[in-house]
Amino acid sequence: xxxxxxxxxxxxxxxxxxxxxxxxxxxxxxxxxxxxxxxxxxxxxxxxxxxxxxxxxxxxxxxxxxxxxxxxxxxxxxxxxxxxxxxxxxxxxxxxxxxxxxxxxxxxxxxxxxxxxxxxxxxxxxxxxxxxxxxxxxxxxxxxxxxxxxxxxxxxxxxxxxxxxxxxxxxxxxxxxxxxxxxxxxxxxxxxxxxxxxxxxxxxxxxxxxxxxxxxxxxxxxxxxxxxxxxxxxxxxxxxxxxxxxxxxxxxxxxxxxxxxxxxxxxxxxxxxxxxxxxxxxxxxxxxxxxxxxxxxxxxxxxxxxxxxxxxxxxxxxxxxxxxxxxxxxxxxxxxxxxxxxxxxxxxxxxxxxxxxxxxxxxxxxxxxxxxxxxxxxxxxxxxxxxxxxxxxxxxxxxxxxxxxxxxxxxxxxxxxxxxxxxxxxxxxxxxxxxxxxxxxxxxxxxxxxxxxxxxxxxxxxxxxxxxxxxxxxxxxxxxxxxxxxxxxxxxxxxxxxxxxxxxxxxxxxxxxxxxxxxxxxxxxxxxxxxxxxxxxxxxxxxxxxxxxxxxxxxxxxxxxxxxxxxxxxxxxxxxxxxxxxxxxxxxxxxxxxxxxxxxxxxxxxxxxxxxxxxxxxxxxxxxxxxxxxxxxxxxxxxxxxxxxxxxxxxxxx
Numbered sequence: 001x002x003x004x005x006x007x008x009x010x011x012x013x014x015x016x017x018x019x020x021x022x023x024x025x026x027x028x029x030x031x032x033x034x035x036x037x038x039x040x041x042x043x044x045x046x047x048x049x050x051x052x053x054x055x056x057x058x059x060x061x062x063x064x065x066x067x068x069x070x071x072x073x074x075x076x077x078x079x080x081x082x083x084x085x086x087x088x089x090x091x092x093x094x095x096x097x098x099x100x101x102x103x104x105x106x107x108x109x110x111x112x113x114x115x116x117x118x119x120x121x122x123x124x125x126x127x128x129x130x131x132x133x134x135x136x137x138x139x140x141x142x143x144x145x146x147x148x149x150x151x152x153x154x155x156x157x158x159x160x161x162x163x164x165x166x167x168x169x170x171x172x173x174x175x176x177x178x179x180x181x182x183x184x185x186x187x188x189x190x191x192x193x194x195x196x197x198x199x200x201x202x203x204x205x206x207x208x209x210x211x212x213x214x215x216x217x218x219x220x221x222x223x224x225x226x227x228x229x230x231x232x233x234x235x236x237x238x239x240x241x242x243x244x245x246x247x248x249x250x251x252x253x254x255x256x257x258x259x260x261x262x263x264x265x266x267x268x269x270x271x272x273x274x275x276x277x278x279x280x281x282x283x284x285x286x287x288x289x290x291x292x293x294x295x296x297x298x299x300x301x302x303x304x305x306x307x308x309x310x311x312x313x314x315x316x317x318x319x320x321x322x323x324x325x326x327x328x329x330x331x332x333x334x335x336x337x338x339x340x341x342x343x344x345x346x347x348x349x350x351x352x353x354x355x356x357x358x359x360x361x362x363x364x365x366x367x368x369x370x371x372x373x374x375x376x377x378x379x380x381x382x383x384x385x386x387x388x389x390x391x392x393x394x395x396x397x398x399x400x401x402x403x404x405x406x407x408x409x410x411x412x413x414x415x416x417x418x419x420x421x422x423x424x425x426x427x428x429x430x431x432x433x434x435x436x437x438x439x440x441x442x443x444x445x446x447x448x449x450x451x452x453x454x455x456x457x458x459x460x461x462x463x464x465x466x467x468x469x470x471x472x473x474x475x476x477x478x479x480x481x482x483x484x485x486x487x488x489x490x491x492x493x494x495x496x497x498x499x500x501x502x503x504x505x506x507x508x509x510x511x512x513x514x515x516x517x518x519x520x521x522x523x524x525x526x527x528x529x530x531x532x533x534x535x536x537x538x539x540x541x542x543x544x545x546x547x548x549x550x551x552x553x554x555x556x557x558x559x560x561x562x563x564x565x566x567x568x569x570x571x572x573x574x575x576x577x578x579x580x581x582x583x584x585x586x587x588x589x590x591x592x593x594x595x596x597x598x599x600x601x602x603x604x605x606x607x608x609x610x611x612x613x614x615x616x617x618x619x620x621x622x623x624x625x626x627x628x629x630x631x632x633x634x635x636x637x638x639x640x641x642x643x644x645x646x647x648x649x650x651x652x653x654x
Contacts, residue, residue: 034230034261037240042199045129046243046261048360051412052353053292053313059353060346061131062088063100063297064119065319065328084319085123087327091340092347095355098201099123100316104135107185108145117192124198127358131201131245131296131316134186138214139167139179151214159214168224183229187237194241202242203296204229207266209250219252226255247296249280254287262313263288264296268336272303281310286629289523289644298322299336304345304352315346357414361457369506370407370423370652372400376464376501378483381406382476384444385486389425392432395442395489397478404512409652410457410504417454417470419447423512423652428453431491436472439479442489457504464501466494475500511603511650516553516569518546522610522647524629527552530590533570540587541575541635543624553653563600563616567593574599577637582618587625588635610647612640621646 033046052059062084082090089095101120106113120130138147138156140163151158159167159175166173171180193200205226211217215225226246233239246255249265263284267276277295284293292313295302299322307315317338320328325337346352373382380397387405400406405424412418420429427444434452447453451471458466467476474491481499494500511517519528526543533551546552550570557565566575573590577598593599600616613622620637627645628634640646 034244034257034259035234035240035242037234038243039194039197039199039241041197042241042243044360045199048412049243049262049313050292052414053311055412055414056308056311057351057353057414058307058312059097059129059314059358060094060355061098061100061129061314061316062096062323063102063131063316063319064116084323087324088343088347091324091343094347095126095128096347097353097355097358098129098131098314098316100131100133100319102133102135103144103186103189104149105145106189107143113189117189120193120200121196121198124193124196126355128355129201129358130193130198131203132190133203133206133247135213136182136186136204136215139175139182142178142181144182144185149213152212156214158211158217164218164221168221168228180232183232183237187233187239190233190239190242191237194239197241199241199243201245201262202233203245203247203264206247206264206297208248209253219250222248222253223255227259230255230259245294245296246284249283251283251287254284257288257291260288260291262292262294264294266297267295268297268299270300270336272300272342273306274302277302277306277310281312282629289629290525299338301338301342301346304349307346308349308351317343353414359414359417361412361417370409372406372503372505372507373408373420373467374503374505375478375499376503377481377498378478378487380483380485382408382489382502384422384425387424389427391427391445392443393425395429395444396486397482397489398485404515407507407512413454417456419453420455420467421652423515426652429455431469431472434471435491436474438474438492439490440472440474442476442491460501464503466500467502476502511556511564513556513558516555516653518552518651518653519554519566519613520649520651521624521645522649523627523644524624524633526624526629526631526633528554528635528648530568530571530573533568535571535573537573537591538578538589539571539573540578540589542631543628543633543635544631556650559595559600562602562604564603565593565595565599566601575601577615577617580617581637582615582620584620584638585625586618586637588622588637606647610644610649612646613648622648 033043064084085095085099101116124130135149137144137149141147148155163175167175167179170176190200205215207213208216208222215222243261245262245264246260247264247266265280265284267280281293295312295315297316297318299318301317317323322337347354375397378397381400383396383398384405385394385396387403405422407423409421410418411421422444425444428447430443430445431452432441432443434450452469454470456468456470458468460466469491472491475494477490477492478499479488479490481497521543524543527546529542529544530551531539531542553569554566555569559565568590574593576589576591578586578589580598597616602614604612604614615637618637621640623636623638623646625634625636627643
């Protein structure tokens, strides 16, 4: 990523720009955190993880079993084995994007705590992300290591019902006081990272759907314990640098969206295509639709293609012999360890994001959302000359007249930059000939992988940005700082000119007449689908995974105000309120286009990048019946209840 200094000077907003509604327009966050007071750095990291998942990419993660293993981060430990981080690099030539650590033994061995905090700070300084868990001993003991975290068999008995009641609901009880002492110790370590402005992927009470840890086996107790810890660490201790990660995929154990950011699962299997990966993934996505899902702990890495098929945001391998049994020792649970080839396959796959590709932007744009790019000097919008769809057409500025060539989508790249996609042409903002010269024309081009298609957003304060080309390091501007319509967009060195400053403003309508779109359910992430692309009038519609076919493409046309029609590109039939019904529960079908009210739909913005699609006949929103997340889920209409299954996004196709 091009290094570019941030400038925080205040920019004066012209009166015309204020009247345009852009004076202090913020860029919205891409993903809402559980903690409303989350630090900016942690929110940016959460946005980044969500965007990685949305791009079909996966971050690599490696847990360090022993922070005293020597490596270039901790050069003087009393052990002859290198750390897993260095071992990964020796095996693959890469470093993991995320380092995983554990607070186990930090109280009994203070040097251990100092070592893992030092390791976390050093890795964050290299651009890496940090994950922590805590194998907390039973709260029967004052010291976290005073009693085993395991229960059953030769270990201590599980907590009794009375002990659970005291722990959760009797603050004066000994068991609650012991637990609070454990939290105070951990908060001290986490607080050091907060004070260093380092976000933490915080993964407490993992595998609670099992019965081998003292906190596991009972969904109600676990949920209450999770929420109690959340309240104590965020409220009492002020730890707002935490991103909260669960690791209990069984249905019924989810603590709730107000307490969780990322849903995970711990799976140990020597079968690299084990069906439990799919079933667990389905379970956590049903509990937390739209949230990033992760393989928060594993022994053997799943098959690399399987990993990306499941769309994990990150995958963490446990340390020691699980990473490399030949180097550290033999063994591993159920033989769940890795070969050299398995580790190399994962780290060297182009869809895996390792440390060298991590770059977390300080500005995030909502995915699948169209924006105007407004010049601060001229108060005109970036567009394409003649609204052309041709390769190489010039980017220009123009007074906004509502044409779709004035609308742009920002697709986040793994290195923190963006592809900037024109709604009219589907082509990328680029520099002519990939030139590095000042004054080179900015154009549009198809994605061929060159760096001149990649752009960084650099905040200038007051809602303005420099848009900087990663290939040249030069900023997007207007030739001669012109204020005229059709003046060419060029790249130029930062000379302080106001024509280098841009506001990025969401388009009030996500769609433009005469173009094709995917219509995607916000709850399930599945696409509005004409089964088999049929042209049979009366066919009920469904949702289905993206098939990349015309059966999921809809030609939208505005018929006045917020009313639109939608015609399927495969079958030529229109989205239709079956039988002119105003009854909740009626399924939505497709019918021969007639333009009547039964085929007209209100598109209503909800302010978060999603929309309701309401029948002009019934004024009931279109939804996925039963809030289904399954392929084939029925499309119907129902009373407005605020459920995400009634919310939709539009993805431009052509």
